[in-house]
Amino acid sequence: MNEIIQLNHVSKRYGTTIVLEDISFSLLARHTVAVNGANGSGKSTLLRIISGLSLPSGGEIRRGYHGKLNIGFAPERFPRLRQTPHEYLYSMGKIQGMSDDEVLARTSQLLTMFGLEEAAHRRIHTFSKGMMQKVNLMQAVLCPPDLLVLDEPLSGLDAASQTELVQLLQQLKQQGLTIILTCHEQRLLDELADRVMVLQHGKIVADTLIKQCETGCILIEFKLRNREQVSEVKRLAGVVELESNEHTHRLHIQSEHSDDALRAILDRNGSIIALHAADRAQPLRDSDVERERGQSSCSGT
Numbered sequence: 071m072n073e074i075i076q077l078n079h080v081s082k083r084y085g086t087t088i089v090l091e092d093i094s095f096s097l098l099a100r101h102t103v104a105v106n107g108a109n110g111s112g113k114s115t116l117l118r119i120i121s122g123l124s125l126p127s128g129g130e131i132r133r134g135y136h137g138k139l140n141i142g143f144a145p146e147r148f149p150r151l152r153q154t155p156h157e158y159l160y161s162m163g164k165i166q167g168m169s170d171d172e173v174l175a176r177t178s179q180l181l182t183m184f185g186l187e188e189a190a191h192r193r194i195h196t197f198s199k200g201m202m203q204k205v206n207l208m209q210a211v212l213c214p215p216d217l218l219v220l221d222e223p224l225s226g227l228d229a230a231s232q233t234e235l236v237q238l239l240q241q242l243k244q245q246g247l248t249i250i251l252t253c254h255e256q257r258l259l260d261e262l263a264d265r266v267m268v269l270q271h272g273k274i275v276a277d278t279l280i281k282q283c284e285t286g287c288i289l290i291e292f293k294l295r296n297r298e299q300v301s302e303v304k305r306l307a308g309v310v311e312l313e314s315n316e317h318t319h320r321l322h323i324q325s326e327h328s329d330d331a332l333r334a335i336l337d338r339n340g341s342i343i344a345l346h347a348a349d350r351a352q353p354l355r356d357s358d359v360e361r362e363r364g365q366s367s368c369s370g371t
């Protein structure tokens with residue numbers, strides 16, 4: 071199993087107030103996990119601990135990849151800065167150790183992706199909430215993270231901005247990002263989450279894995295013996311899930327990418343056992359899921 075972060079019996083207290091108690095779970099690469107719960111249940115505290123912005127009072131956190139994990143964090147409230155997105159992202163990139171060329175190229179790529187080219191040299195404090203939230207998300211993914219942590223990303227946005235933000239998050243998810251977010255909006259759960267955890271009074275009271283393969287997904291069952299070649303197939307565009315059992319594998323992939331996947335399997339001397347329209351209703355068990363991480367060149371937590 072490809073775990074990128076593991077929390078073991080984590081707790082957090084402020085004075086005598088217990089905010090988080092005995093939290094244990096791991097995040098699998100490329101999963102999107104939503105943390106739900108009432109106000110004050112400890113969601114933001116949990117995200118701050120995962121991001122390394124706050125230390126736990128007890129328990130242990132293991133970050134994957136030899137203790138290094140590049141984490142992008144988008145707080146719920148983004149400050150009304152007087153800088154322009156261009157100036158702000160440049161300074162954030164430099165703080166994270168990116169070269170001039172890297173930060174300028176990435177900023178330009180993100181301004182295009184987020185549809186903010188025209189606003190690149192306008193001051194952020196004049197922006198709408200939706201535009202400001204886009205800048206918040208851009209700073210979090212500037213140095214491509216292994217894990218993206220989002221605190222209430224749709225909070226306070228109108229319906230149109232929410233739709234745009236959900237589409238951007240879907241793009242980031244398709245690029246292979248692992249995401250953990252807090253949310254109150256059902257649409258984020260429906261459109262994005264692979265797994266939903268519910269916090270109540272600082273404890274996890276529900277943890278549900280949802281299979282994310284919507285209609286439009288294809289399930290390819292195939293045989294391939296070489297593990298490195300299986301990893302290559304996992305990294306193909308559009309892969310939602312790969313379950314493996316010895317040399318037999320079940321690949322859930324977006325239908326527009328299924329031809330490429332079939333070609334990739336056959337090119338590696340694999341054999342196709344079956345091809346189906348994926349069945350969304352059947353949940354996956356955590357133990358069946360195996361995923362590959364995306365690549366990142368930045369140093370992390």
Ligand SMILES: Nc1ncnc2c1ncn2[C@@H]1O[C@H](COP(=O)(O)OP(=O)(O)OP(=O)(O)O)[C@@H](O)[C@H]1O
Pocket residue numbers: 084089107108109110111112113114115116
């Ligand atoms: N720095 C702090 N000092 C003292 N208490 C704190 C601190 N930060 C959070 N708390 C308390 O911890 C509890 C959980 O807060 P947290 O912000 O994590 O909840 P939440 O689930 O994110 O709430 P919301 O949905 O309202 O954002 C609250 O009772 C809060 O008052």
